Amino acid sequence: MTNIENQIFSSYQKNPDLYDEIYDSEGNVKDVYQKLFDIYGGHSIQDYVNLNSKAKSSFFNQGITFQVYGEDNVQEKIFPFDLFPRIIDPxxxxxxxxxxxxxxxxxxxxxxxxxxxxxxxxxxxxxxxxxxxxxxxxxxxxxxxxxxxxxxxxxxxxxxxxxxxxxxxxxxxxxxxxxxxxxxxxxxxxxxxxxxxxxxxxxxxxxxxxxxxxxxxxxxxxxxxxxxxxxxxxxxxxxxxxxxxxxxxxxxxxxxxxxxxxxxxxxxxxxxxxxxxxxxxxxxxxxxxxxxxxxxxxxxxxxxxxxxxxxxxxxxxxxxxxxxxxxxxxxxxxxxxxxxxxxxxKEEPILNNVHTYHCSRPDELEYVLENISELVIKPVDEAGGYGISIGNRLSKQEIEEVRKQVKETPRKYVAQPIMSLSVHPTYIDESESFEQRHVDLRTFTILGKDDEFVLKGGLTRVALKKGNLIVNSSQGGGSKDTWVLKKQ
Amino acid sequence: MTNYPIFTSTMSKEYTVTYSSDNVYENWVYDAYWQFLIMPFENESQEILDIDFKNSLHTINEFSVNGYGFKTIRVQSKKKFKNVTFEGRFKVLKSEIKEPPIPSRAEILKSYEEINSLTFKVNFQRFLKTTGLTTLPIGNKPLFKFDNITSIIENLHSLNNWVYQHLHYLTGVTDISSTLEKVLSQQSGVCQDFAHVFCALARYNGIPARYVSGYLNHESGYVGDSQMHAWAEAFVPDFGWLGFDPTNNIIENSNHIKVSHGKDYNDCSPLKGVVHSQGNHKTNHSVVVKNHQQQIQQ
Amino acid sequence: MLARVANNLFWMGRYIERSEHIARYMNVNYFSSLDAPNQISQDRQFVLRSMLFMVGDPEKDLNKTLQENEVLYKLGVDPDFGSSILNNVKQARENANSARDLISTELYEAINKFYHFVLNYPKEVFVKSGLHDFTTNIAEMSAILRGKIRGTLLHDSVYAIILMGVNIERATQITRIINSKYNDALLAQGSYEDGFSKSFEWSTLLKCAESYDMMRRFYKKTPTSISTLEFLILNPNCPRSVMNSLNQVYKHVKLLNPEKRYNKESTAFLIGRVRAEYEYKYIEEIEQDIKSFIENILRSLEEISNKVDEEFFNY
Known part of the structure; x- marks a missing residue:
């Protein structure tokens, strides 16, 4: 399949070290995305600029905003929304x-x-x-x-x-x-x-x-x-x-x-x-x-x-x-x-867990203290992506600080290998083009008395800053529509 | 309740406890909610014969149970007021507490084994864990260590005595939020502090211990708070919970009327309230314990 | 419906209505004064003072020279002045926010748009040349809101509460406007031959209430003090009159509490009483002492508002 004339993706930079949700390892568009890719390619980049600003004002007028507390005022912001959906096959x-x-x-x-x-x-x-x-x-x-x-x-x-x-x-x-x-x-x-x-x-x-x-x-x-x-x-x-x-x-x-x-x-x-x-x-x-x-x-x-x-x-x-x-x-x-x-x-876990080192255990603490640069250090009881240190992004001095903190209150921290979140083409305002951005997925499961329900979709969060791994909205993350396809 | 139960050979005392609280607010209060944890607890040695509770706002008194299972009295007001008084009157029959028998050598060994087992630690984790008010100062050498040769009950008696010897009863030097670091360094405090120190050191030695709030018969001559007294209960394997009053270096007896227990004072505070009011307010609590029918015996 | 949320909806209605009246008052007074037939009415200071008087913040210092851009800024878009149009719209939206699960998406979006329009209106433009554009937009947007209230809400308790707020506020604002213009007519009477009763201010008053055309059609004569007051206070068919507003409040309180039983403690009873009082008033009675009449009606409206509060919002 030739996608050379697909103008909106002509400038799309594929980093081979990252797992791209729409391209396979050979650089071809995956089957489920092909149709979408073709349709999107039929639009000009200017179309996206317009669509993007329309979508933004639609969120604003609907009042789908969250408050950001600044030093002397409260600002209303929309949760940035991306036009390129994520597709998950059945x-x-x-x-x-x-x-x-x-x-x-x-x-x-x-x-x-x-x-x-x-x-x-x-x-x-x-x-x-x-x-x-x-x-x-x-x-x-x-x-x-x-x-x-x-x-x-x-x-x-x-x-x-x-x-x-x-x-x-x-x-x-x-x-x-x-x-x-x-x-x-x-x-x-x-x-x-x-x-x-x-x-x-x-x-x-x-x-x-x-x-x-x-x-x-x-x-x-x-x-x-x-x-x-x-x-x-x-x-x-x-x-x-x-x-x-x-x-x-x-x-x-x-x-x-x-x-x-x-x-x-x-x-x-x-x-x-x-x-x-x-x-x-x-x-x-x-x-x-x-x-x-x-x-x-x-x-x-x-x-x-x-x-x-x-x-x-x-x-x-x-x-x-x-x-x-x-x-x-x-x-x-x-x-x-x-x-x-x-x-x-009495079942094997269906979804994998990321291996975790407990700083409360002396042997694991030792490993963590020596390998901070290759680990993500997380406080045990913080929500919203706060307090997370990503080892390979830290300066020498910062590593020392983290080491000191962990040593002082080991019970408060766990460490995990740095996971490489998959990336997905995402429309970027500043460059007016599609670029790779890291994404995750939050699913919503409801348990009732005798029944359960999982929302067929979920929230795909996007880390909008280039290279950023933290997708929380409080940390400048956006989101994408997530399509779960019906079984044929 | 008018029919008194028939007593067996134990000695019992009948008490009337009167708890009153006067509150004066500088400005109008429009909305208020109080919860009292002051009703005597019902167990093997305590029986409630009569309950009477009044509030000067003439609103309904609701009887409920708090998160830890203790009976509470709740009052809510939607009318504005500046003064409010509460009075609770409880008639209680208190019988003498049974003491555990002296254990044999084999039983002593078994009991230490038991307290070291994971199942025991899991079952009693609530009363083994450290809380803000029962945190021992770090760095020092152990203040009180159990002697594994003698029984747990003997060790607990020694601990009771140690706390009694180590601290001086002195009012006004601590309050309900004082840390053990402060209490232990100044070696003085009131019954709450004695109870907290006892709990902390028992737990340190692997014995579940709980803070107890209640009333003390003032005519008995024992030392204690004129309002709510505090002591502790420790879990003795093969026996159960036993009350220790480190303020007086005695075990709980028929002069103690228990209201509630918990990890520390915070689980037992006699009055919790949500009062929407601005400005100052003055509160005056008082407790009178009357042993009006000396020693009933069959 | 929650009592607290009902209270918010009631005030949402009031704030929407209030912002419209302030906007129209500013617009009409400012632009009518430009070619007013006499000096006082044409005087810019006179107009600015009248605006401040209307929102309840009169300038007490008689010798002070008011700056036009300062006064316009304050009344229109000053975030620090509680009675500015901006703050009224903001309050309307905050009240809508807390009840957005109860009102229609269409109504909420319209309020939200309204708020963003006011918030983002360039302030320099407004004080220099935007008065007409800004205030006309406010009036039009509030008309849209009224349409959304009528057309996208179920006519049940939510609707009734909002419209009670709207109508109590309308009666209040009309009375306040009457009061300001009455005051202006008194001040301006020296420069007329037939001073007070044929003052130019009566036409302005009618325009402030969007009732000039209706009034001309009804009386077919130049407005006088008597005919204007009669029309704006007592005429039940004029949609802006105090009488009409009271009728509306009565109608909607009956939706909330359809009880037919005689209950002298109810809001419906109180509104009915006030309504009956004005139903059988004649204008000559009022004209003798307009000042106390105005005070009375404002007091009655406040009593009604308090009664609504007590019966429905204050469990």
Missing amino acids: DEWDIIERGSIQRAKALNLFLWDIYHDKKILKDNIVPLELISSSANYLDQMNGVDPPGGIYNHISGTDIIKHKDGKYYVLEDNIRCPSGVSYVICNRTALKRALFGVFNHYQTHTVTDYAENLLEQLESVKPKGVDIPNCVVITPGMFNSAFYEHSYLAKNMGVELVEGRDLFVENDFVYMKTIKGPERVDVIYRRIDDGFLDPLEFRPDSALGVPGLFAAYKKGNVTLANAPGTGVADDKAVYTYMPEIIKYYL
Whole structure:
């Protein structure tokens, strides 16, 4: 196949050391991308400049923005969106989907266990130290049976493709994973901008997320409730994910509440409506454990509801995700995921884990301290890509600083080999051309009482800065529409 | 409750505990929520005969259970106020505590084996882990080390005595957030500090220990806080939890009325509240423990 | 619907309406004054003072010379002045943000666009030459918003609450405008033969309320103090009149609380009472003491607003 006249890709620079999602190792466009590649080649670069600015203003007018807090002002920004979709063929998706469900289920069983019999600790599969030293383990959850037996109703799994062409999981997010609204907005924006391309592909829809979420949330209603009243609780409109909270509430057709809209009386939860109090049965909470209930957790929390935890413990209200799930998305627990999956499910892990060195173990600490330049050093309990040091990007002096920090508090750090995230053609504003950028994929898995659901799509995040490996939006990442193709 | 149960041969004492709290706010309070953790706990040696709780706002008192399973009383107010008083009155029957028997040599060996097993550490991890208030200062040589030749119970008695000897009871030198570093360096503090030191050193030696908050019979002559007293409980293998009062160098007896236990003071604080108000406020708590029916015996 | 969110929607309605009235007041006063038939009405200082008076921030120092660009900046686009159009639109949008799961995407997008228009309007252009363009756009965009409110929301409680806010605010703003122009007419009367009752300011007043054409059609005469006030206060068929606004508020509160039972504590009861009072007033009664009439009506509107707050927003 000749693509020489494909003008928009004529300047595309292929770095042979990187795994490119659309080219195979011989430099040919992969089959699934061929049609898209041809169609995109039929446009001029000027078309992309125009489409790109149209898409941007569409996001802006829809108010799909997040707030960036500067020194003296608050700016509204859009989450940068890329026009070139990522395509995942049905066979690969099958692995990702089964792998995501497997992890979510294993984590759920793990959480049940460590808040009940603690067999995995007694069998010394996961060290006790990991739990007893975790700030996210809630003693109050000991012996509590969450409705339907579900802890992590919603999981966000961060997956990458390494240069060996295999998928690896980088992180399991089971506190309040966000980003799903962008998946849906990206699809809407791409449909508006380039509707023609959809005719050539059989792509799974992503707009069924909210209805599936509601269905699964209703399945874990408290005992004795017939038709549950669900709500979404948000920290408020100044939260960076507020758009997502309101999107989900709106599309589930439920109320979006703040802590001050709720109150607890006789261990039941009510919301304050224009017609008086109305009982609430299931709360999809987008506030962290520590802020849920000032009587039980952080006393200074103004976001929570006094008495909420007692109502939960009595079984009168469901919280999704359950309090105390954070202990399992600790990066140190991540490293035991293969063992956790085998222990509870008696299965081999479907998705790979990146090998992890525990700085808390003396022999591994020694290896880490000596090989910082070849490793990624991550704090165990930071989210959002903060505090990560990538060894081969550090100066000598910086390496020394990291070494010092790790040595001081080894328990706080883990280290992993530097993974080479796959790259994908991405439209770049400054150069007005397509360039290779690193991407990852966050999948969204919902567990209900007897059922599970994985959104057929997911959020492909792009590190927009050249060569950057960190894709988080707070660190200047963008995103792409992600197509999961239907089986032929 | 009017029917008193029939007692067996143990000695029991009947108490009336009166907890009151007066609060005066400089400005109007429009919205407030309180949670009291002051009700005596029900167990083998304690029985609640009567509960009475009043608040001056005349709102409903809700009875609930906190995250650790202890009974709480909650009051919420939606009317504005500047003054509020609470009064709880609890009638309790407290019986004498059984002490563990002296273990045999073989039992002693077995008990040390047990506390070193992983299963034991997992089961009791909550009361073996260090918390902010029970962190021993680092660097020093161990302050108190168990002697593995003698039984755990004997070691715990020695620890109780050690804390009693090592610290002086002195009010006003510490508060509820004082670290052990401070307490140990000044060698003084109040019952909370004694209990925290006891817990920290028991845990250091592999014995699960928990902080206990409760009331003390003031007529008994023991030293303790005029409001909530604090002591500790340690887990003795083959027996169970046993209360130690390091402030008085005794084990828990019929002069102690337990309310709650936890990892440290923070799990047991008697009053938690969310009060939306600006400006100053004054609070005055008081506790009166009356042993009005001297020693019932069958 | 959550009580807090209802409160936000109510205020969203109020802020949308408020920004429109301020914009139109600025526009009409400024441009009518340019060729006004007498000196005082033509005087720039007089017009600027009237604008400040209308938003409730009158210049007290009678000798101070106001700078046109400063006053326009303050009322239009000053982020630090609470009553500026910018801040009103911003408030409307923040209130919409917190309730965006309840309002239609179309309405939200229109508010959002409105906000970005105001926020990004070049401030130098506005104070120099943009007054007409800016204020006309505000008026048009708020008309679009009203259309979206009517056309893209289910006519249920969300709709009723927004329209209660809109109409209470409209009655309030119309009354405030009447008050300012009444004040202006008093100040300007020296330069007329028939001073007060045939003042040029009455035409301006009607234009500020977008009611000049309607009024001419109804009375077929040059506006006088009596006919203008009668039209803007008592005529139930004039969509901008206080009477019409009260009727609207009544209609929408009934949507929220359809209860027929006699309940003297309800908002509906209070609105009904106020409405009845104006239904049977005649203009000569009002004209005797316009000042206390205006004070009374503002007080009644505030009472209604407080009552709404108490009944629906303050569980």
